[in-house]
Amino acid sequence: MTTSVGVSSGPVTTAPAVHRAWWRSRLEGATSPARLRLLLALLILLSLAWGVLAALTADQHASAAADVVAVSEPLSLDAEQIYTSLSDADATAASAFLAGGLEPAAARQRYQADIAEAAVRIEAASALVGSSAARTELPGHLANQASAAGSAIGDDLAMLSGQLPVYTDEVGTARADNRLGLPLGAAYLREASARLRGTLLPAASDIYTRESALLTSASAQATGLPLMVITVLAGLGLGYVLYRSSRWLSRHTHRMVNYGLLLAALAGLISLVWLVASFVAGRGDLLHAQQQGSGPVQAFARAEVAALQAHADESLTLIDNSGDDSYQKDYLAQQKLLGPGPGTLLAQVQAAAGNGGPGGDATAEARAWYQAHAALRAQDDTGNHAAAVTSAQSGDAARSFARLSATLSDGIETHQAVFAASARSGRDAFTGLAVGMIVASLVMVAGCIWGLSRRLAEYR
């Protein structure tokens, strides 16, 4: 609109035209100082508007990235740990029970570590969900989504804290009865395992699913393009206005360069480049965190939980002594879920972690375990219960499962570290960006004032 100022002229006859003519006379008839003041006001306004828009955009991306690092990442890590710790506790308790009254100290310690880990993580997650202040700072739909998911997660966490002591109590009773040589112990262990799988694990899985979804949407918010595109277009528009203004000035004042406007244009350019560069770097880091971090972690965690549950089934079948086949049926169901094969969890692990990585090891190790398990079942089914128990405790089945479990745990740890590092560097890319945008816009304002006030001074 500044371009049309003082350029065109037209008839002054009709009533609306009278109105327009008043403006024309103001502008065309106005003295150059008046036009300069008008241009100055316009440039100041546009600079400030752009500064606000750029700062807002920077802040949106920065806070979404900060949310990924400060809330979503720890929460989904907590959820993953609750989930795997509980599964591990189930498998370890069953395995220790199978050893009889004199359970191995290592198994006992591992069970206790699992329960402690789950309890600590439940507490930490509850604290994070409780202080959901961080969530409410999120913009629009994300805040709503977060608070809805937050309350569901809160319910799940409350249920976990309530049921965990009941579970450990039943495992404790099972141990005590087993120690006395009473068959009642096995009944308590079955009850405890049923509680863990029927109540605790679904809640942990629910939290994990919701947290992963929140993490994904926070990450999407931080890496989203639309707002950034609008801001960049606005920045380019402002640059064009500055360019036309300086052309107009040079025509009217016969000076090649207005240093004030040049300064404003430079500040604008620097801030635009800074904004785009930060965004590209941050976005790249966050996408990397997702593709090489949280994605593979999720795949590994799902696979590990399936493997742990199958391992618990293996022990429980032996404890139950094939009273009915439900545990063995569940083992086979978990085996099918775990794979390898198209659409299975191990296929997802391999896809997420890339070929030649730990996914390949896990596939081979899973196959070895299934083989050992089949041999174990054959022993048990032909009356060689003791040999089957030995295999599950310290033999082929135990060793091949331990290798698979270690590979999957390593995979989780490795990709968790990748995620943490990339997400942090993604967040850091946005550091100071919003403040920088405001400072830049103030510099632009200063440049405009400086540049135009020198021209204005010439009229005094």
Place this chain on the structure above:
Amino acid sequence: MNARLRPWRALLMVLTASGLALGAVAAAAAPGQPSAARATRAVSPAAASTCDPKASSLRPPGPPQVTPGSFMARIRARGHLIAGVDQSTYHFGFLNPLSGQIEGFDIDMIRAVAKAIFGDPGKVVFKAISDAQRIPDVSNGTVDIVAHTMTITCDRLKQVDFSSVYFDAHQRVLVLKNSKATSLDDLRGQKVCATTGSDSVARIQAHKAIAVQVPYWTDCLVLLQQGDVAAISTDDSILDGLAAQDPWTKLVGPQLTDEPYGLAISKQHPDFVRFVNAVLEQLRTNGQWDASYRHWIGNPAGQMPQAQYAG
């Protein structure tokens, strides 16, 4: 992931399994067994002229012999006897955590049969089965024989054969020491536990109590200890084993019913029924039954039921 989360072990779910629907199922499953008729039978066993559970088995021709072409010969060729047993009924059939072996009074009966076939009581593959699996498993040949605190009833006799009676049990009630109940009649409207497929379920419902059904008797004791049921109703032989695991329980109620235990065998193997009866005759005379009784159930030994045969 849904399959992984499936609550496949519905221990707690069965808490809700009660009421009219189950009553109807149980009644359909045991049409010949209204409790009044069983009480009558207990008073005068001869009254049921067409079916006498205590005298329903086949007479052995003599001492146990593995004749060529018989079912016993096929078992011998296979190398081991396959027995369906309980793994959670203390003193009758239970997995001993100390030895890792299934042991008990029922198990001793099976070992005697294995010894008669192989000369070695160790040649048995024990399959722990639930109460509900007993008749299907022995009918379809999954197991050769079932020794599982199993009462011979007219209804079951339609589906499987039984050996002669090897133990006499009586239904009673197990409650916590502080309970005021003295019989099932005092538990009207309250939850009483029994295993799925046991004949206790119908009895509990006949007394207007709510039957809670679980897979194993030890599961019942878990529920009793946790206060989820008021009592457990079944044979005194089983209840004694539960009471031995929790000194804060007691048996109450009169011995209203007779529960004659038999070893269940498929109707397709009458030769094996006669063989097993011959083994039981040996146990009766050689003192092994007494020894088992003293070891597992109590001293002095009770009296082994006299064998009666239908033919």
